[in-house]
Amino acid sequence: MKIVKTILCTLFGLMFINAGLDKFFHYMPVPPADAAMTQLFEAIATLKWLMPLVGFTEVTGGLLFIFPKTRALGALVIFPVMIGIIIHNATFMPSGLVIAGPLFAINLWMIADNRDKYKPLIS
DSSP: OOOHHHHHHHOOOOOOOOHHHHHHHHHSSSOOOHHHHHHHHHHTTOOOHHHHHHHHHHHHHHHHHSTTTTTHHHHHHHHHHHHHHHHHHHHHHEEEEEEHHHHHHHHHHHHHTHHHHHHHHOO
């Protein structure tokens, strides 16, 4: 089970590192968007600081998620981004839930797996 967790967490982290780096270097192809999604992206583009912040959070959270010692922190850092991804996919691109759903499950699993580390934060 430890090997499965290590592999899944490494892949999870690498996916977020890749997604975050794409926010800066724009090397991945952009899928075609309908009118509502185009309008959303145009609105987001007016906030010049938002995508770099999300990219930085994804890269940082992905790096933290890969290493067992920092995985609990990485799971918390990535969680709000993951919520945004789930909501975006559920609203605009339900086909994306095929990838986002399992990633969200891995994130929840790591949060649950590290719950003892979070107890001092809420006690």
